[in-house]
Amino acid sequence: MGLKDLEEAYKIELEVNPSPWKYETFLSSFEVGHKGLICMHDSKIIGFLIFSPVNPEAHILSISVRTQMQSKGIGTLLLQSMLKQCKAMNYKKIFLEVRVSNTQAINFYEKFGFSKDAIRDNYYKDNSEDALLMSLPI
Ligand SMILES: CC(C)(COP(=O)(O)OP(=O)(O)OC[C@H]1O[C@@H](n2cnc3c(N)ncnc32)[C@H](O)[C@@H]1OP(=O)(O)O)[C@@H](O)C(=O)NCCC(=O)NCCS
Numbered sequence: 001m002g003l004k005d006l007e008e009a010y011k012i013e014l015e016v017n018p019s020p021w022k023y024e025t026f027l028s029s030f031e032v033g034h035k036g037l038i039c040m041h042d043s044k045i046i047g048f049l050i051f052s053p054v055n056p057e058a059h060i061l062s063i064s065v066r067t068q069m070q071s072k073g074i075g076t077l078l079l080q081s082m083l084k085q086c087k088a089m090n091y092k093k094i095f096l097e098v099r100v101s102n103t104q105a106i107n108f109y110e111k112f113g114f115s116k117d118a119i120r121d122n123y124y125k126d127n128s129e130d131a132l133l134m135s136l137p138i
Pocket residue numbers: 016017062063064065066069070071072073074075076077097098099102103104105107108109111
């Protein structure tokens with residue numbers, strides 16, 4: 001994902017995230033050195049992944065696939081691509097937080113072998129929902 005892709009990717013953020021990032025957060029995420037991957041179909045962005053690389057760990061900050069394109073393997077392509085890049089850079093661990101109610105995403109991460117490590121109480125400001133902390137050694 002480059003700067004030119006941000007506006008299009010942000011539309012997906014608005015579409016799938018019940019409590020989306022502000023556009024300014026999206027933009028500043030790049031300015032502080034986070035990395036983004038996109039998946040394209042018919043010249044349109046259909047999914048993206050943003051992660052923060054802090055060797056030896058990488059933190060997944062956001063992964064989203066257009067609603068109509070979900071459950072078709074797009075998220076898998078994005079995560080596989082990230083894992084490949086992180087392994088090539090000799091990273092040792094991937095971690096993330098996910099809403100405890102987001103069973104679709106939790107299933108997704110478990111399929112990749114992520115383990116459920118801890119609960120962070122009242123982590124999400126919008127509804128005080130708890131976060132599940134998950135990680136994967138690579
Ligand atoms: C989570 C998300 C990125 C997964 O991407 P995807 O392209 O839909 O996932 P894939 O098609 O690659 O599916 C891989 C696995 O995820 C799980 N999964 C996908 N869709 C699912 C659904 N509707 N219900 C339950 N599990 C599901 C399954 O384990 C699936 O493996 P399978 O196909 O062998 O059953 C995507 O659904 C999404 O954008 N969700 C909304 C945003 C979000 O919640 N992001 C995560 C925040 S932490």
